[in-house]
Amino acid sequence: MQSIEDAYQRITDAIIEQLEAGTKPWIRPRRGNSRGSLVPRRATGEAYRGINVLMLWLASELAGYEENTWMTYRQAQDLGGQVRKGEKGSLVVKYGTFTPKEREDDDERAIPYLKGYPAFNIEQIENLPDRFYLPVVELPAVAVPHLGTVETFVRNTGAAVTYGGT
Template structure:
């Protein structure tokens, strides 16, 4: 039964890939890094550069009557802009992407004279029984910490951190996030020994990108087993689509990643190769 669900999820994922957006997934609402002035969440690589909090530029802080505390160092926020440049060979004007950055400060910790604008609304959800059962099935799972603002798996200490259930508008997205990090953890050398986890890789390189595909497809498969895939598959496909474009949109890669994801999902579910 699980194998059929895996196949259905993979096929649906491929169908939805054209809807792909940038490859960062943050379905929780509470604790994200936001611009203090407009409360918009930072996107892209900035979600990894900034800890949870409210950030503003030196100019925004000064104009609002606040000041940066003495000795505080700013945080870098990066963005892309386009530079028009004439191609010497063709004579045509081309748009060249240029990476720029600016500096921000966290207003609650690094500044004085400013008040938080954040509405830390939380959400009351009942646990989803089948998803909780899958969570319990993972026999040698790493320890899980529930802290607002960031989700990650740390191979060196074999620990997982995810925002708690109350931080999500949709409870299904909490379980998809939890399953994503659990799939990452199956790559530990004492479990499935997957290179994307066991080897030192750089953010965004091919090995890292493939590991992200495996984790999100595996999470989608587990959501399928839990019966909550209809609520998470669109976001999963968008996330996978972003990473797939980094890998030259080779559709064969998703099939290969799906194979690794199935092994990870089976491991979490306690299904041995003979049983699969």
């Protein structure tokens, strides 16, 4: 098991690496098949919180994942899936507290802990149930019609419209 300091250092190193590359890892571009949410989700559908959101956004961005669902190796196995050979997990941390049952001083203070473990994006996993995959949407065969009235309206607002960005 890794220590709290190791987990903190791995998180810090990943953030610094992205900042040095000119990327703000806390900004997630709006893209992908996020099933209506930009916040990374567990296999249960529950949203990740805290530093895990940042870490999984960063992992998604670096790997180019379009999906926002993550799970552990064991969760994938329990669902009949298999993490593809050679895939690397992304660091997720669990923070909590515990109170030792037996203490010499009878002090019932909770002791904090931080545990790191790997999570895999569903794009790294094969044979999951269909509910984890979005259906393929066919692209329209006919081009989207040009809406002259919309173009005229936008032009008449005087707004400066630009396209691009990262």
